[in-house]
Amino acid sequence: MESKTTKKVTRGRPVCEIKQAEQKAKLIFSAKQLLNIKSYSQITIRDIASEASINSAMIKYYFGGKENLFVELIQSIADEQFSQFEDLGEHKKPVYLFIRRFGEILQSHPGIVHLLSEEVLNKTTPLARAFMAAFPARVSKFLPPLIQQETGISDTKKAKLAAFQLITLLVSPYILKTLRQQAWQIDDTEIQGEAWAKDLYRHFIYGLKESNTNEVES
Incomplete structure (x- = not known):
């Protein structure tokens, strides 16, 4: 009888630390680019994620939210x-x-x-x-x-x-x-x-x- 294996669902979260650092840097850079042309209040999490081509859930995962992302920026x-x-x-x-x-x-x-x-x-x-x-x-x-x-x-x-x-x-x-x-x-x-x-x-x-x-x- 074959044993069942459980696959870990990462929900888009990269396991590699280098990859995580790359994604964080990309999100920060995208926020910076948007801030040069739009006000902070006009920029949404979806805008940043779209600019970075990264799932918007990653912003909460890495930073806890939009404000903390801009603090790091x-x-x-x-x-x-x-x-x-x-x-x-x-x-x-x-x-x-x-x-x-x-x-x-x-x-x-x-x-x-x-x-x-x-x-x-x-x-x-x-x-x-x-x-x-x-x-x-x-x-x-x-x-x-x-x-x-x-x-x-x-x-x-x-x-x-x-x-x-x-x-x-x-x-x-x-x-x-x-x-x-x-x-x-x-x-x-x-x-x-x-x-x-x-x-x-x-x-x-x-x-x-x-x-x-x-x-x-x-």
Whole structure:
């Protein structure tokens, strides 16, 4: 008499760890691509699965849901992008290089701007908290010392306020895109590239050094 064997049903879940990692990476990449063209609230689990050509059940299996998937996306982008800031302290003009590199992140990752303006500001969701930890919190740690290094400012509180001002100058043209384009007729090319970075850098550094000099003299 033949013995009956029971086959394990995987429901599309790959047993191989490498295959699992590949599927997770593919889902995260697909979410990133969609976020560049759609708002977070408009993106569905089905959209992500379709873009990745993977069963939508895998999103819950790997991440627990859409929000956790985007939390991992935020962390992966932050880890990848912030690695390029590690050597700034070795340069003569670290603040200028920061402006250039941070501007490139804003240009090449419009989805990050979408998340910031639509899902992070004035919200306290897990996604918003993850974004704050991955981006603003990191910048608040390493940018003030760079400003102190380049300007000679000794007051750490003043350096922190200056760093916040600089981030505001960099990010606001992207968050206020509709206002910038429709009311001021300033297109994207005018807030990008070397010329914009140099102009922003000169105004920021000059004003900061002038303020610091006046305080010392008084």
